[in-house]
Amino acid sequence: MGKDTIVIREIEQKDDPKIAKAIRSVLIEMGVPKVGTAYEDLSLDCMTETYNKPKAKYFVLASGSEILGGAGIAPLENYSGNVCELQKMYFMPSIRGKGFGLKMMTRCLDFAKSVGYQHCYLETMPYMDDARKLYKKVGFEFIDKPMGDTGHYSCTVWMLKTL
Template identity: 60%
Template sequence: MENVLIREIRKEDNPQVASVIRKVLVDLGVPKVGTAYADTALDHMFEHYDKPKATYFVVEENGVILGCAGVAQLDNYEGNICELQKMYFLEAARGKGIGNKMINTCLERAKEYGFEGCYLETMPYMEAAQKLYKRMGFDYIDAPMGDTGHYSCPVWMLKTL
């Protein structure tokens, strides 16, 4: 994976990013309602993150996007907390340490933005992802924070920055 690059999303990445996210969600059997699959932002990720204190990153190898993730203010939450959002990797990118690098990239940006904590939501059966989040310093919490609209994601985690 020596030709792997993590960079900020560009407008022309939108179709490839939407395709990666939907493929991963379908492969994992995620419900299409109440999860990221239904988010209108999926087809316009560049525009969705084109706002203050928000950045979306892609992982690219030889011009092909293999994964993505971003950080932004947690929706409908009063407080200085961001959310690790829409982190998905195609099978070809899994198990190679890319997720680790991507989370570090997102958390560094969150710290630059001055956030005090980082929240995420996931699915119970996404065990590999949860192991990665735990290794990266996220802890389970008992209730959701803010209101992301992802009512089908019952696992919540938080990391102090």
Template identity: 55%
Template sequence: MSTWKIREIKSEDNQQVKDLIRSVLVEMGVPKVGTAYEDKALDDMTDTYKGERRAYFVVEENSKIIGSAGIAPLTGLEEEICELQKMYFLPEARGRGIGMEMITKCLQFGRDHDFKKCYIETLPYMENARKLYHKNGFEVIEKPLGNTGHYNCTVFMIKDL
């Protein structure tokens, strides 16, 4: 039986989510500029993902947030393409099928909100993340789409919903 659950973010989760995202980025050696590390959105993820056609989910285990991911319209291509955003898991969450379940939940949200495609940006050395995206049908494309502001992310992937 799993001891974790995926649920929508609440305002009391904001600091834990910010700390989780930043600690994973530091662990992975990600640049602090041109990536999610410096996003203003991290200060209030609940507010960032409030509104239509957007959601942010957390993985909770024993009252601790061990992973999170969001889905929202891709800036500049809002009508048809959603973006899988800020998907990060602490080491204790990895290799347990949680990422697969999180992607499934996010992609279903995209389908339920009439998006045609889902886009994601990542980094070449985030190999496990790229494998997970590929397993879920994401294909690498040559150039970025939309306007994410994450100029240090150099791997672009898309999937038909």
């Protein structure tokens, strides 16, 4: 698998079980609780359907038929402002540290801007140091409390970026 054979593309129905497996695998690897996080989201098993709505899109990192990670943008749940959420951004160990996180973030944030969002919110875990460094690098700033109600009460780090 060469770096040049890996592409970022919109999710397709055939990707649903592969991205669900990849995300759950990374969450287990990272020691993320199975409750109060993306691990228990019903949407993990039907990502194409979940992101098939206005102002939402999910992208996968693919090498042929293999799904190596993904990330999405959707309206922030239970929030009335013009804010989206960066959701379910996870990558398999084999592709971390190769610049794909920045490429994926750029793709997601470009989409968010193109559909008119003013801010992008995200939730993460305090020990996901590399992820937090990337988020800061692209302009996310820490905030004191969660926004909306995503149901991810185990995530205790909240960040926001003006688009």
